[in-house]
Amino acid sequence: MKRMKFGASVIAALLLLVACTQPTPSKEEGRQEERQEKQTNPAYQVVAEQLRTPWSIDFDGATIYVSEREGNIVQIKNGVLTRQSLHTNKPVAQIGEGGFLGFALAPDFQDSGNAFAYHTYEQGEKLMNRLVLLKQEGNQWRESKVLLERIPGSNVHNGGRISIGPDKMLYVTTGDSGEEELAQNQESLAGKILRLTQDGKVPADNPNAGSYVFTLGHRNSQGMAWNSKGEMYSSEHGPSGTPGGHDEINKIRAGSNYGWPEIIGDEQQEGMKSPIYHSSETAIAPSGIAFDEKDHLYVATLRGQKLYEFQPENDSLKVVMEGEGRLRDVKIHNGRIYVITNNTDGRGVPSDQDDRLLVLESFH
Template identity: 55%
Template sequence: MNTQWIKLGAAAMTLAIVIAGCSRSDAPSEENGPSPSAAAEQPSSGDSNGEKPAPSEPAGEPSSPAAYNGTVSAGLRIPWSIAFHGNEIYLSEREGNIVHIKDSDIDRQTVRLGKAVHHDGEGGFLGLLLAPDFQESGLAYAYHTYRGPGGTLNRVVLLKKEGSEWAEERALLEDIPGDLYHNGGRMAYGPDGMLYVTTGDAQEQALSQNRDSLAGKILRMTLDGAVPEDNPIPGSYVYSYGHRNPQGLAWTEDGVMYSTEHGPSGRPGGHDEINRIEPTGNYGWPVVIGDDNRDGMIAPLYHTGDEAIAPSGTIIDDQGRLLIAGLRGEAIYRYTPESGELETLHEGEGRIRDLVLRDGTLYFITNNRDGRGAPSSTDDRLIAIPYE
């Protein structure tokens, strides 16, 4: 950890109280590590990249917020997304629940869906966004994996909160290609008020270059699920393509759009990317990686070379720097576009899936129970630390 930017100490001990106020040829995975099991808490069967298998003890019920080394909540079950509503927090869990945290109360809430969550490999209940009018409507957007007649797929749905449960209002987009790996799953609101969604290549590399497929893309839709009239490809949700497995989306204050995505597994490995996203931009997968160039394809602003960090949730601070959750890298990274420098900001918590910056506090969730980490008895956790 770099103490120039992140200071735990006594200040961190009070933070919890704030809550009261891979194509198959490059298998095995998006995260360049061994396969997670269907139950995810079980140990993985291989360790071809040197990662430790997960112990088999199950996660417990989430704890009440406790000021312990910055931990806000413990005992989470592979949380994937963080969503704030005032001082309340909602976390999606990959097996299909939503955890609600308010004051000292922790509630794991049931989600009733028209099609069951298929929690296998890297799939499951992934992205979660509260609607802009959540206070009045109780609506939220979710992205989850399911089984269809043709196999594994993903869908975007609208949920409504009903007391301590959630129910599907309607599906907004279905039949997004899915697989054991490479399901994408990140959702974010753009400064234009549209909903942006990342999808993986579903281990069919050629789909990323096929503009008629929803796989390996960043999609753009209206909040009611329609194709916007001003989308760059008329009649299509596709905003950019040539992606392998993007899991980070963020915008600067002046509207510059960035995405982070996983590079190839196997050999060559690494080459995780930070991209500046342009409408109809082709980001090259699987034709080019790293510093390769090809006419009509956009090279990444930054790539990690042979090292893999497996970037996931991504946000931007008030100085326009990207904060990136690292899974394989087991760290939070900060990228400065002006200098092109990627620095390690915080580490020592294991695999990091998502993060949110609020009022000088950085909140993030671990994914040590996803089948690739080495969880402690308190994992997974929501953690809060000061950010400078």
């Protein structure tokens, strides 16, 4: 059955209505009506508390960096939390699901002090996203170079994950910005996974000459990771409304089309790839993902409010941790699992200690 699609004028009207009222969550991100009763979890430690809508985690040795959506970078060093200020040439717009999102230290960070960042900004009456190079100067970060601008943005579906691949290239997820047809438009940067050199150029071996587009047909991907074989995976939010759910884990291949909005779940169409896992009609809203040293894939979920381990042998998710509310990102570092909660994003029920960075010992 063909799913109903809405024209740009209708979408614009809906977004205007949202902008004029209190923020309403998209279904896939969901609203946490009440904190789940805490379940039995692996032993964990609280590394940091009272984070402000954190989004990304990265590491420089034992020092941890966390991006906050309002436009800060938190440094956690020797147990001390320092909220470092951010100075970008265009102000961060924390509107809807947008703000200061993806953050990744440059491979030569210890020498250069550089990091890559993705943030939402206002361009006239429109929301856009941009990718910039930052430089750390004491307890401040300043924009030193624009790598890519005018990535379509919106109150919803901004993507925003940044990762350095095994090939040393810079990978970026973008959302469809609430205009689903853009995901199939090769000329648009929306609804894609982009691949750039670290100085912002189009790699010579990208699928299409002169294009940043690495893959297309994504609705709102917020997770990327590579296993020990160099194989790339992503997580993605499925549709809102009816049908809903159908959140995805995809195995990413250069130049492939992942189908949104033409196919969801197990649907198939020539020239498009179906996910290796989808959540059926249950919405879990996967965000950050990470492989451990044994190639077990961990998935942080927002609406699902659980940390899962994906088990490819039976295409299922195993619960690793639950009862801590919404989870935005997960990273594996020195054999330990780091997770940030996301209960202060307007859709959760935060405690006085939220948001928090937690660390679990790997139990494999």
